[in-house]
Amino acid sequence: MTLPAAYGYYQINGGMMGELMKWLAGEDVVVDLSGPRPHENVSTIERGKTIYEKHCSICHGDNGDGKSIRSVDMQLKPRDLSAGVYKFRSTPTGSLPTDEDIYTTISRGIRGTGMLPWFGLSSEDKWAVTYFIKTFSERFEEEDPDSQIVVPELPAINADLVGRGKQLYEHAKCWECHGWQGKGDGPKVEELKDDRGLPVKVRGFASEPFKGGSGIQDIYIIISTGLDGTPMASYGDTIPDKDMIALSAYVNAIAMQGPLKDGGMMELLPITSDEHAGMMMTYPAMPVGLMRYGMMRLYSRSDNMKGEIK
Ligand code: HEC
Ligand code: HEC
Numbered sequence: 463m464t465l466p467a468a469y470g471y472y473q474i475n476g477g478m479m480g481e482l483m484k485w486l487a488g489e490d491v492v493v494d495l496s497g498p499r500p501h502e503n504v505s506t507i508e509r510g511k512t513i514y515e516k517h518c519s520i521c522h523g524d525n526g527d528g529k530s531i532r533s534v535d536m537q538l539k540p541r542d543l544s545a546g547v548y549k550f551r552s553t554p555t556g557s558l559p560t561d562e563d564i565y566t567t568i569s570r571g572i573r574g575t576g577m578l579p580w581f582g583l584s585s586e587d588k589w590a591v592t593y594f595i596k597t598f599s600e601r602f603e604e605e606d607p608d609s610q611i612v613v614p615e616l617p618a619i620n621a622d623l624v625g626r627g628k629q630l631y632e633h634a635k636c637w638e639c640h641g642w643q644g645k646g647d648g649p650k651v652e653e654l655k656d657d658r659g660l661p662v663k664v665r666g667f668a669s670e671p672f673k674g675g676s677g678i679q680d681i682y683i684i685i686s687t688g689l690d691g692t693p694m695a696s697y698g699d700t701i702p703d704k705d706m707i708a709l710s711a712y713v714n715a716i717a718m719q720g721p722l723k724d725g726g727m728m729e730l731l732p733i734t735s736d737e738h739a740g741m742m743m744t745y746p747a748m749p750v751g752l753m754r755y756g757m758m759r760l761y762s763r764s765d766n767m768k769g770e771i772k
Contacts, residue, residue: 478581491570510594526598535739546599549689555696557608576740627712644668667717681710
């Protein structure tokens with residue numbers, strides 16, 4: 463399929479093309495939680511099951527345990543949804559995620575991995591599948607999520623604050639895993655495993671986009687909650703609010719730049735092999751059309767750094 467043909471296809475299918483283009487160009491997906499939200503009941507769970515079987519089981523497996531034939535296509539394996547341990551939450555470490563957290567992950571995808579944003583699903587579908595995947599773990603019947611972490615209002619972001627964040631980054635030993643410049647090359651990286659014993663890669667903020675959103679608030683949430691099931695611990699209890707903001711501002715400052723635009727044309731981010739695998743399964747017509755276009759516009763991520771910290 464040529465690009466215009468692919469474009470037509472995605473327009474017809476709910477105009478996802480534009481959304482996907484923006485996402486490929488590095489923009490975070492804006493998640494709207496204010497829309498209509500179906501009740502959680504037998505019929506919505508049943509609807510969620512149908513959606514899961516059609517779109518998700520190919521990777522997460524029939525029982526949600528992350529065991530599927532297609533998982534071999536990906537270096538980072540799909541999550542085991544039956545364990546009830548979620549990486550991406552707004553709740554403290556050890557807690558269940560809220561429904562909104564799960565809905566948000568499904569909506570914005572997880573960059574660098576096979577889990578792409580689901581632009582093709584309506585908000586009702588996304589709520590329904592959220593309700594359904596909770597049935598994989600009994601934890602959701604037995605426990606309620608703890609209260610959400612509230613990000614305090616951000617002060618003015620200036621060189622002093624970022625400088626303070628840099629000291630905290632050293633002091634809290636973030637560099638042991640993330641490296642001094644945030645390239646993901648600290649001394650501890652070789653030995654890291656997740657809770658399934660699978661090797662886990664540290665994020666290099668300076669050279670790859672964030673999984674969980676690139677704003678200072680998004681980073682604050684990750685450092686506070688930790689990514690449960692991985693060596694990325696929660697610092698919510700050890701680092702006070704003010705310091706957490708400074709640290710998040712520092713991580714944001716050394717991070718790769720967000721979307722790049724070139725005279726109205728989007729520059730597309732190079733996609734990883736896991737994203738490529740995910741793309742084939744999530745947006746089947748894309749590889750031939752948009753993706754070829756994307757490939758032609760690749761640029762080196764190393765050209766895209768903000769450079770030295772003031
Ligand atoms: C192409 C494979 C693929 C498909 C299809 C897929 N996922 Fe995923 N999913 C993944 C991978 C890989 C991860 C792990 C990412 C990580 O750990 O950083 C993941 C992670 C998740 C998470 C995050 C859990 C956490 O720890 O916070 C949720 C929720 C999720 N998927 C739900 C879904 C739903 C619902 C669908 C269907 C609409 C779906 N996935 C379809 C590959 C896939
Ligand atoms: C023991 C190793 C280790 C230490 C120490 C560590 N991290 Fe992490 N961090 C990780 C791993 C591994 C991941 C990625 C987990 C994943 O992708 O599932 C991660 C992910 C992150 C992310 C998420 C990036 C994204 O893609 O959204 C942020 C932000 C982060 N770490 C910040 C910090 C900060 C700040 C510190 C110090 C206070 C720190 N980390 C200390 C191992 C570590």
